[in-house]
Every structure is written in C-alpha cells, then in structure tokens.
Amino acid sequence: MSNVRTDSDWIRRYHPSEKAAIRLVCFPHAGGSASYFRGISAALAPEVEGLAVQYPGRQDRRNEPPLRSIEELxxxxxxxxxxxxxxxxxxxxxxxxxxxxxxxxxxxxxxxIAPSVLFLSGRRAPSRVREENVRLRDDAGIMSELRRLGGTDDALMEDEELRQMVLPALRADYHAVETYRPRPGTVLDCPIVALVGDTDPRTTVDEARAWSEHTTGPFDLKVFQGGHFYLNAQVPAVLDVVRTRLHSLGSRVASPETAA
Known part of the structure; x- marks a missing residue:
C-alpha cells in the first residue's frame, strides 16, 4: 500500500488507485474548484490516479481567505x-x-521532482503578456467577464447569494492571474503539451504555441474547436491526448466514456 499522506487540505483524491503507475495532478481555472476534474479522474482510473488541487476560498475551503498570487498558490x-x-x-x-x-x-x-509531462490548457505562455484589469472591476464587471468566457453555471449567474459566495475567490484569482510574472529565464526541461480552443478570447493559438519557449524538452500543440472552456465539450478528445501521452510514458489508461 502507498504510504503517502491523504489528509492535505489542498489535495482531493476522488478515485484512489494503488495499481496506478502514474498520477495526474489537476489544477482548476480562476473561480474553479477541484471537483471540476472529478469526471476526468473517473475516466482515467484505475490505471492513472487523478489528484485535483483545491485552492483556499472555495467549496469546503470557503472559510479560508483566498490567495492573491500565483506564487502563493x-x-x-x-x-x-x-x-x-x-x-x-x-x-x-x-x-x-x-x-x-x-x-x-x-x-x-x-x-x-521533475514532472513527467506538463499539460497546459487554455492559457497563453508567460512570455506573451497582455495588460488586463478584470481584478479592478466591480462585481457586475467580473460577472460580465464570466459570461463572455462561457462555461459558468447559469445558477451562479442568477443567484445573488451564490455570487456573493464565489466573488471573493474570483477577485483574488483574477488578481493572481493578472499580476503574475514568472522569474526571468524560467525554462523547464520536461515535455509540455499545450491545449487551446480555436476561438478562445483569452488565448490565441500562437500565444499557446509560445509555451514551446519555456521548455528544452519536447513540445506539442493541440487545438480544439471551442472557446475558453472548450474542455467542457471536448473531454473525450482531451482525454485521448492525455491517454496517448501517458501511454508513451509506459502507463495504460482507461477510455474516456465515463467522464462527465
């Protein structure tokens, strides 16, 4: 049996698997939570064990203050x-x-502890900087940005109580995203696979391709039909990319049909 800790506030282990040859650790979007990846974890189990990161300030950590920088997270x-x-x-x-x-x-x-492979989805490379100010908007302005990007539950948009619960974490996340600047010269040596929707207003295909500048290892770019949250409709296709790459590392992975 594995002797790793399972009591961390940060880690959600939805489908424990002692037979997994590799672990896939998943990190959610701004305003997102670990449960966003529950379906992906189910689809990959048991050959790959999915772990999802739960940031402070949401779901079962909602009473903790959200963090305001990528470095703190x-x-x-x-x-x-x-x-x-x-x-x-x-x-x-x-x-x-x-x-x-x-x-x-x-x-x-x-x-x-270098990762075996890094999958980077729906985000431009750090070397492609845009000046953005969503963090400075009022509550209505932040909600307007969520509508523009799509992918957010309509219930959140319509329920004032729910909105007030999630807005502090959202505002902190946007502050983290918009003020992040990596250490100069940060270049990895692990493989990177960049994934992007072809109509994403936040990341162009060329901006996603620029992740190749941030590793000395192999690089691949996968473009999917859809916007910023292309992943919501493209789970089987994305899992096929993940499964193929992990298989090349020597891991057998499950089919994506069970993903939500």
Missing part, C-alpha cells in the same frame, strides 16, 4: 503535492491552473 500546492511523488507525476492545468502548474513544475524540478 504554487507554494501551498507544491508542498502538498511533494508527498505524492512516490510515483511519477504528470500535471494538468486549465487557464489559471496552467500558470500554477507551470510555477509548481519549476519548484518541483528544483527539488529533484
């Missing part, structure tokens, strides 16, 4: 992930989660 998550490195790790981050995964990968590599 990365430090907390990296410390929680390290005990799970008794097996090879792959990382998957969507949108803000891609930035956290990239920052964590650099941190883990410095500690001798």
């Amino acid at each position: 990365a430090r907390g998550a990296a410390a929680a992930i390290a005990p799970w490195a008794d097996r090879p790790l792959a990382l998957f981050g969507h949108s803000m989660g891609a930035m956290v995964a990239f920052e964590i990968s650099a941190s883990l590599a410095r500690d001798g």
Whole structure:
C-alpha cells in the first residue's frame, strides 16, 4: 500500500488507485474548484490516479481567505503535492491552473521532482503578456467577464447569494492571474503539451504555441474547436491526448466514456 499522506487540505483524491503507475495532478481555472476534474479522474482510473488541487476560498475551503498570487498558490500546492511523488507525476492545468502548474513544475524540478509531462490548457505562455484589469472591476464587471468566457453555471449567474459566495475567490484569482510574472529565464526541461480552443478570447493559438519557449524538452500543440472552456465539450478528445501521452510514458489508461 502507498504510504503517502491523504489528509492535505489542498489535495482531493476522488478515485484512489494503488495499481496506478502514474498520477495526474489537476489544477482548476480562476473561480474553479477541484471537483471540476472529478469526471476526468473517473475516466482515467484505475490505471492513472487523478489528484485535483483545491485552492483556499472555495467549496469546503470557503472559510479560508483566498490567495492573491500565483506564487502563493504554487507554494501551498507544491508542498502538498511533494508527498505524492512516490510515483511519477504528470500535471494538468486549465487557464489559471496552467500558470500554477507551470510555477509548481519549476519548484518541483528544483527539488529533484521533475514532472513527467506538463499539460497546459487554455492559457497563453508567460512570455506573451497582455495588460488586463478584470481584478479592478466591480462585481457586475467580473460577472460580465464570466459570461463572455462561457462555461459558468447559469445558477451562479442568477443567484445573488451564490455570487456573493464565489466573488471573493474570483477577485483574488483574477488578481493572481493578472499580476503574475514568472522569474526571468524560467525554462523547464520536461515535455509540455499545450491545449487551446480555436476561438478562445483569452488565448490565441500562437500565444499557446509560445509555451514551446519555456521548455528544452519536447513540445506539442493541440487545438480544439471551442472557446475558453472548450474542455467542457471536448473531454473525450482531451482525454485521448492525455491517454496517448501517458501511454508513451509506459502507463495504460482507461477510455474516456465515463467522464462527465
């Protein structure tokens, strides 16, 4: 049996698997939570064990103050992930989660725990900077941005009580995203697979391709039909990419039909 810790506030282990040859650690988008990846975890189990990161300030951590920088998020998550490195790790981050995964990968590599592969979804490379100010908008302005990006439950948009519950974390996440600047010269040596929707207003295909500048290892770019939350409608196709890449690392993975 694995002797890794399972009591971290940061890690959700929805489908424990002692037979898994590799673990896929998933990082959600701004305003997102670990449960966003429950279906992906189910689809990959038991050959790949999915772990999802739960940031402070949401769901069962909603009473904790949300963190306002990618570096803070990365430090907390990296410390929680390290005990799970008794097996090879792959990382998957969507949108803000891609930035956290990239920052964590650099941190883990410095500690001798380089990820086997890094999947970076729906986010432009750090070398492609846009000046954005969603964090400075009022509540209505932030909700307007969510509508523009799509992918958010209509119940959240219509329920004032729900909106007030999630807005503090959303505002903190946008602050983290819009003020993040990686350490100059941060370049990994692990493989990177960039994934992007072809109509994403936040990330162009060329901006996603620029992730190739941030690793000396192999790079691949996968373009899907859809916008910023292309993943919601493209889970089987995305899982096929993940499954194929993990298989090349020597892991057998399950078919995607059970994903939500």
